[in-house]
Amino acid sequence: EAGVAQSPRYKIIEKRQSVAFWCNPISGHATLYWYQQILGQGPKLLIQFQNNGVVDDSQLPKDRFSAERLKGVDSTLKIQPAKLEDSAVYLCASSSTSGGAYAYNEQFFGPGTRLTVL
Amino acid sequence: GDSVTQMEGPVTLSEEAFLTINCTYTATGYPSLFWYVQYPGEGLQLLLKATKADDKGSNKGFEATYRKETTSFHLEKGSVQVSDSAVYFCALTGRTGANSKLTFGKGITLSVRP
Numbered sequence A: 001e002a003g004v005a006q007s008p009r010y011k012i013i014e015k016r017q018s019v020a021f022w023c024n025p026i027s028g029h030a031t032l033y034w035y036q037q038i039l040g041q042g043p044k045l046l047i048q049f050q051n052n053g054v055v056d057d058s059q060l061p062k063d064r065f066s067a068e069r070l071k072g073v074d075s076t077l078k079i080q081p082a083k084l085e086d087s088a089v090y091l092c093a094s095s096s097t098s099g100g101a102y103a104y105n106e107q108f109f110g111p112g113t114r115l116t117v118l
Numbered sequence B: 001g002d003s004v005t006q007m008e009g010p011v012t013l014s015e016e017a018f019l020t021i022n023c024t025y026t027a028t029g030y031p032s033l034f035w036y037v038q039y040p041g042e043g044l045q046l047l048l049k050a051t052k053a054d055d056k057g058s059n060k061g062f063e064a065t066y067r068k069e070t071t072s073f074h075l076e077k078g079s080v081q082v083s084d085s086a087v088y089f090c091a092l093t094g095r096t097g098a099n100s101k102l103t104f105g106k107g108i109t110l111s112v113r114p
Helices: none
Strands: A005-007 A010-013 A019-024 A031-037 A044-050 A053-056 A065-068 A075-079 A088-095 A113-117 B003-006 B011-014 B019-021 B023-026 B032-038 B044-050 B056-059 B062-065 B075-077 B086-093 B108-113
Touching: A005 A088, A010 A019, A019 A088, A019 A113, A031 A075, A044 A065, A044 A075, A075 A088, B003 B086, B011 B019, B019 B108, B023 B032, B023 B086, B032 B056, B032 B062, B044 B062
Parallel strands: A010 A113, B011 B108
Antiparallel strands: A005 A019, A019 A075, A031 A044, A031 A088, A044 A053, A065 A075, A088 A113, B003 B023, B019 B075, B032 B044, B032 B086, B044 B056, B056 B062, B062 B075, B086 B108
């Protein structure tokens, strides 16, 4: 079974430029997450999708970050304009709903995209 | 809100040494607790989990017991190997189903020397 795919793996941009990251979850996984991992910290949830609907985007800086999951499969996370403090690893994860609405369904993580903003 | 606190690192051990990595949490209700591991150049992987008080999660020789009275989930291994060198994250989720985000600690880097 193929894992969660992300691209690009690395990106270097100047501040105020825009950037986009792509995620392809595990086939059949309805739930998709984007996490931000700043160096020396644990991952922090930015946004969670259930199929193509947003479940939680309370920690997404909506003035500069946007995300979409068209057709409930692939997802794109965009930053425009980027700031120095956006330098981080952006992780995508997916999970199924096979355990039911009241069970924990394991999240599977992609390798991440490392963003450096100069 | 929910939070996870891990002991400060990094940790360096000799092969076959005993490992303990401390983790405490703050959460409302009855969270599920996890240890994730990130090997060099790889993505985060679930190492073990426990979903209720007194549960013991175990995998690859690692163990952790969900202690509600001390709000702790310490990771232990009796004899570490060089291949255990990685970053370890303690995490919790306070909800299940549709809203199931993970809250992570800062992580700790473990280096095991031969």
